[in-house]
Amino acid sequence: MPFDDFNTAQPDPAIEAEIDGLLEELTLEEKVYMMSGHGFHYYFTQVDNRQFGQRAYAAGSGCERLGIEPLYFSDGPRGKRHKEATTCFPVPMARAATFDVDLEERIGKAIGVEARALGVTLSGTICINLLRHPGWGRAQETYGEDPFQLGEFGAALCRGVQAHNVIATVKHFAVNSVENTRFKIDVSIDERTLREVYLPHFKRTLDAGCGSVMSAYNKVNGEYCAHNRHLLTDILKGDWGFNGFVHSDWVLGVHGVDAAEAGLDIENPEGVKFGKKLVAAVNTGEVSQQAIDQAVRRILRTQMRFAREPDPREYSRDDLACEEHVALALEAAEKSIVLLKNEGILPFDRRQLSTLAVIGRLADVENLGDKGSSRVTPPYSVTILEGLRKLVGADIEILFDDGSDHDRAVAVAEAADAVLCVKGFTWKEEGEFIPGDEALDSDDPNSRSTSGGDRHHLRLRPEDEALIGKIAARHSKVAVALVGGSAIMKNAWHMDVGAIAMTWYSGMEGGTAIARVLFGDRVPSGKLPFTVPKHEDDLPFFDPAALEIEYGPLHGYTKLDAEGIEAAYPFGFGLSYTQFEYGAAQVKLTSDEIVVEAKVTNTGSLRADEVAQCYVGFPGSAVDRPVKLLRGFERITIEPGESATVSFTLSPRDLAYYDVASKSWRIENIRYAFYVAASSRTETDKAAHLDAPAHWSGLSFPA
Incomplete structure (x- = not known):
């Protein structure tokens, strides 16, 4: 480069x-x-x-x-x-x-x-x-x-x-x-x-x-x-x-x-x-x-x-929104979708469905993300409803309801073979905080209003949670597609539905990508880049109105690890339409690097991608450190019944902590743990261990 x-x-x-x-x-x-x-x-x-x-x-x-x-x-x-x-x-x-x-x-x-x-x-x-x-x-x-x-x-x-x-x-x-x-x-x-x-x-x-x-x-x-x-x-x-x-x-x-x-x-x-x-x-x-x-x-x-x-x-x-770039946006959207729960609901089976109910106004609106400095105006965008209709054509009837009238929405859902509820947020509820002095969505100055900003809680709107519950009480095949930019709590309804997918603000080809994944044309392979806790109190203190705040060393999976708290969905988590099995980690030492390897086997029936993650743990550390830290990840494609070996090369600095007294990074003379896993919820019995090499112990690196 x-x-x-x-x-x-x-x-x-x-x-x-x-x-x-x-x-x-x-x-x-x-x-x-x-x-x-x-x-x-x-x-x-x-x-x-x-x-x-x-x-x-x-x-x-x-x-x-x-x-x-x-x-x-x-x-x-x-x-x-x-x-x-x-x-x-x-x-x-x-x-x-x-x-x-x-x-x-x-x-x-x-x-x-x-x-x-x-x-x-x-x-x-x-x-x-x-x-x-x-x-x-x-x-x-x-x-x-x-x-x-x-x-x-x-x-x-x-x-x-x-x-x-x-x-x-x-x-x-x-x-x-x-x-x-x-x-x-x-x-x-x-x-x-x-x-x-x-x-x-x-x-x-x-x-x-x-x-x-x-x-x-x-x-x-x-x-x-x-x-x-x-x-x-x-x-x-x-x-x-x-x-x-x-x-x-x-x-x-x-x-x-x-x-x-x-x-x-x-x-x-x-x-x-x-x-x-x-x-x-x-x-x-x-x-x-x-x-x-x-x-x-x-x-x-x-x-x-x-x-x-x-x-x-x-x-x-001619380079703007050209065919090559649009295809890239589609690839990213397909690979990003995270399957959080699936009890045999997904993928939707074309052979068994004659009707699919799609419930929720967000299925039928352009929803690309916030309208602050990151706003992009593409030549078109494919909504979830458009993507589904284009994919299934005349083979499956799509019954749409925006969900504004709960009784009507429940009736539409009951009339279908399966249900997709589309719920989440838009630029009005989250994103860059835009004070009410800029017209971002209208040429009419009278329409200017404050939008975006921090969320005061992580749940869906009460009316959305209620509708999901009502539909799930009347139908056995309900999937939920969540739209948003970060964690969404699901405590009130996740036990009631058969499948949950995080679909994000998925770009101009998002509807196409979501439809393909829901119907199995693509196998979901996304993994969460954050932790979703069981309770919001498990997260660090957060106040959108704060003028002063102290940031400590722990948040996300490092905080839950340190406190022994189980996440609802851990960092790095994501299901597939197939299954993967991880072998024990192996660790090799050279003069100036550590190589961590593990075998990953596709035990299911579909060719699919998996994201293997490498974590380093610090048991016995004399310094207050996280239980473990991410130090590598690799996305691999594995055929059904086959295995692949993932390999991660770590440098001495990957083991180091910052020493305030010497203003440098230092390595402790301790035994380190190395994990290769499908998420931050690692299995300790599959870890490899290695003492810090003698020539590494006490090493320091410039700040």
């Missing part, structure tokens, strides 16, 4: 020398101009009727006198954000459920191609904030609760996007896991938790060559992220050797000129706190000239390195 060494090698001497010359020639005003975006407010208020993301915005750099182009920014974790129709992929949380990093890299390449077709050179595509609590409103934009998985998917998306010479931005740095109060909340966190839980995925993505970082709105230990020297300078640019630039989140991401000294290089989307105020601050000595020159150097270094890499192909509007 052309940029995989961007943050791990020394900058190009020729480019650095050229930048030296430009810094001599640029005036202070021109340098400061390059440290902010320009034109956003004009387009937003005067041209685009307060509709965000209608174009690529000038978001830093640019000097007309010297022929330096601005950076042009577009958002888009699930496709390019633009007024033109682009490919809408399933939301990142759905793609995380595939556990397929090769697929994610291919999606990144498609997004990179469409970015170039739209003139985008800076893409806000990679959201890897950790899902501390599934009530977080923007859960759908990230990849789940585990730092290792977040890092692998962030790195894959980065490689894909940057393969087409688009600078990728990873966001939001850092510790951003509450939505409603994201502009003000102060997160208290100790250094070890910060390094071990909330930052590793950012470093993994930067080690893959990511060229830019977006700072978060929130505070960390009393300092706003865009002003947090410890995050931006000490860790990011110091400890990690990041060579690119840092830009702020939009509109309310910067609070004063001191951000420039802390390590923020660009204020977006306009120079409100920088601009003339920053020029004045330099002239009075409040901000150093060195800080300005360092910021401009980072901007130019990144821009020049990416702009001068030969393009792998040409780009045009």
Whole structure:
């Protein structure tokens, strides 16, 4: 890959020398101009009727006198954000459920191609904030609760996007896991938790060559992220050797000129706190000239390195939502669906069904995810109802009811051979919190209203739970398709139905994918990228209105493991239409790595994919550590009756913990446990054990 060494090698001497010359020639005003975006407010208020993301915005750099182009920014974790129709992929949380990093890299390449077709050179595509609590409103934009998985998917998306010479931005740095109060909340966190839980995925993505970082709105230990020297300078640019630039989140991401000294290089989307105020601050000595020159150097270094890499192909509007990209969206949707329960209901059998009742308004509406910065407008989208009707044609009669009248819906269900209830959420109930000052779904300013945000509880609406119960009481063949971006509690009704599938916000071809899986044309293979507890009280404390909160080291499966609590559906869980059996783990040691292997056998009758997961445990640790941590995963295809051996290569650092006293990563001289399993619910009797090699014991690694 052309940029995989961007943050791990020394900058190009020729480019650095050229930048030296430009810094001599640029005036202070021109340098400061390059440290902010320009034109956003004009387009937003005067041209685009307060509709965000209608174009690529000038978001830093640019000097007309010297022929330096601005950076042009577009958002888009699930496709390019633009007024033109682009490919809408399933939301990142759905793609995380595939556990397929090769697929994610291919999606990144498609997004990179469409970015170039739209003139985008800076893409806000990679959201890897950790899902501390599934009530977080923007859960759908990230990849789940585990730092290792977040890092692998962030790195894959980065490689894909940057393969087409688009600078990728990873966001939001850092510790951003509450939505409603994201502009003000102060997160208290100790250094070890910060390094071990909330930052590793950012470093993994930067080690893959990511060229830019977006700072978060929130505070960390009393300092706003865009002003947090410890995050931006000490860790990011110091400890990690990041060579690119840092830009702020939009509109309310910067609070004063001191951000420039802390390590923020660009204020977006306009120079409100920088601009003339920053020029004045330099002239009075409040901000150093060195800080300005360092910021401009980072901007130019990144821009020049990416702009001068030969393009792998040409780009045009024909690339937008092209056949290849749409097929990729369909593949992702098919692989993402997680089968949570199945008592012989699924797959629906065409030979035995003459009628299928589909109950719930969400089956018949476009439901692609939130309508904030990640919104994508594809040329079309296939609803669940459309997908089912297209698949079965005239062979099976589809009886639809929106569920608004429970008596009517129950009667429709009773008249069918089987029932599919489609329940969940839309952009109105979860997603980016949009205050009531932006018209995101209408051209009528009077229709503006607050939408999205954090969920106050994880259950379906009471009326939806009640309808599922009523239908299940009158019919023996009921499946539920859940639509949403994160965990949904099922306590009130899961025992009453025969099958449950998590279908996510599944993108423009979602209806096609869901129909194929429900009818067995595709075998479900998705796995949960988060833990669904039996009780919400088993999760960390979460308050959408909080202005202060403390983040500890445990959440998700690490918290339930430590407390000995069983999950309703553990991290990594997902059923299939076939069955898999895992053999005992085997561990091999070489001089500088550990190889963990296990045999996986398809004991069922269908060819299918399985996601094998590798965990490392720390029994006997003298340091307070999780019971186990994910350290690898592999998606494999196995024929019925056959076996495959999965292999995971671990480095010494995979065993290490962060030692605050020495400010380094250290390895304990203990016996480690290694598990290979179908989910985080591992079987201890199939674990392999290994003492830390003598030459590893006490090893330390830079922070």
